Amino acid sequence: MTTNAAAMGPGAGMKAPFVRITNASLHYGEEDESGSLALQGFDLEIARGEFVAVVGPSGCGKSTLMKLISGLTPRSSGHVTVDGVDVVRPLKTVGMAFQNPALLPWRTVLENVLLPIQVVRPHRTAFRQDRAPFVARAKALLAKVGLTGTEDRFGWQLSGGMQQRVSLCRALIHEPEILLLDEPFGALDAFTREELWDVLQTLWIERGFTILLVTHDLPEAVFLASRVHVLSSRPGRVIYTTDIDLSRPRQQDAIFTPRFVEYVHDLRAHVSRARQGT
Numbered sequence: 001m002t003t004n005a006a007a008m009g010p011g012a013g014m015k016a017p018f019v020r021i022t023n024a025s026l027h028y029g030e031e032d033e034s035g036s037l038a039l040q041g042f043d044l045e046i047a048r049g050e051f052v053a054v055v056g057p058s059g060c061g062k063s064t065l066m067k068l069i070s071g072l073t074p075r076s077s078g079h080v081t082v083d084g085v086d087v088v089r090p091l092k093t094v095g096m097a098f099q100n101p102a103l104l105p106w107r108t109v110l111e112n113v114l115l116p117i118q119v120v121r122p123h124r125t126a127f128r129q130d131r132a133p134f135v136a137r138a139k140a141l142l143a144k145v146g147l148t149g150t151e152d153r154f155g156w157q158l159s160g161g162m163q164q165r166v167s168l169c170r171a172l173i174h175e176p177e178i179l180l181l182d183e184p185f186g187a188l189d190a191f192t193r194e195e196l197w198d199v200l201q202t203l204w205i206e207r208g209f210t211i212l213l214v215t216h217d218l219p220e221a222v223f224l225a226s227r228v229h230v231l232s233s234r235p236g237r238v239i240y241t242t243d244i245d246l247s248r249p250r251q252q253d254a255i256f257t258p259r260f261v262e263y264v265h266d267l268r269a270h271v272s273r274a275r276q277g278t
């Protein structure tokens with residue numbers, strides 16, 4: 001593995017793992033044949049501020065990994081800690097975005113972005129007392145992703161790419177320490193997707209939070225992440241890890257360079273082997 005600090009970005013050089021998963025398993029339902037063993041013998045460490053991507057065959061447990069780290073579904077065995085805290089219930093320090101932006105249609109863009117603040121303690125109480133700082137924060141985030149002027153519109157009045165930008169703002173409004181992204185750009189056309197790569201990379205470079213990105217798109221993983229993990233077929237575990245030693249900020253042209261293509265080919269070979277179970 002390579003460890004070029006310039007390429008690794010804000011999280012580079014920080015040793016203590018922010019996320020630590022040790023020999024974890026996650027079993028849905030009963031632990032007999034009626035259930036489903038999604039993850040087994042799972043080990044993973046993510047440094048604070050690191051941008052990590054996870055790729056692997058369909059159904060190998062990538063989304064389950066998100067649930068494991070966020071505490072939405074508890075592990076069946078092993079250890080999972082985030083910032084040294086045992087994950088046994090849903091964490092408040094997590095922001096999440098999915099392939100489907102799932103904006104509430106009766107709420108405006110601004111109200112959608114503010115939703116986590118209105119739901120999650122302790123922000124809820126502070127919000128009731130004084131909305132202004134939160135509204136200012138939401139507007140600043142919308143400006144950051146190029147959506148100034150859309151605050152009073154509804155999600156269904158926006159394009160898919162714009163909705164996904166709103167979803168990113170909603171995931172970030174409570175200033176989470178870790179952002180979990182489950183194929184957030186999977187439903188978008190190629191040009192919009194690449195625009196959002198830039199938006200996400202800029203947000204990460206500026207704010208330095210930890211990101212775990214699940215994606216089927218290998219160029220997306222290589223463009224965005226500093227480290228990519230490949231999972232085995234179900235039950236998933238990490239079978240291959242590579243550091244992406246490309247300088248930041250990465251430009252769209254980078255995807256045509258031989259080194260970029262080499263990373264993608266290497267990952268494709270490992271995912272292909274994982275699919276075949278070899």
Ligand SMILES: Nc1ncnc2c1ncn2[C@@H]1O[C@H](COP(=O)(O)OP(=O)(O)OP(=O)(O)O)[C@@H](O)[C@H]1O
Pocket residue numbers: 028029036037038057058059060061062063064065234
């Ligand atoms: N709530 C659930 N109850 C039972 N089994 C589940 C549940 N959620 C996921 N599974 C099973 O766990 C396994 C891993 O699912 P998961 O969604 O984590 O995979 P994935 O890698 O994200 O899939 P994909 O790449 O297709 O999105 C699959 O076999 C799936 O059917």
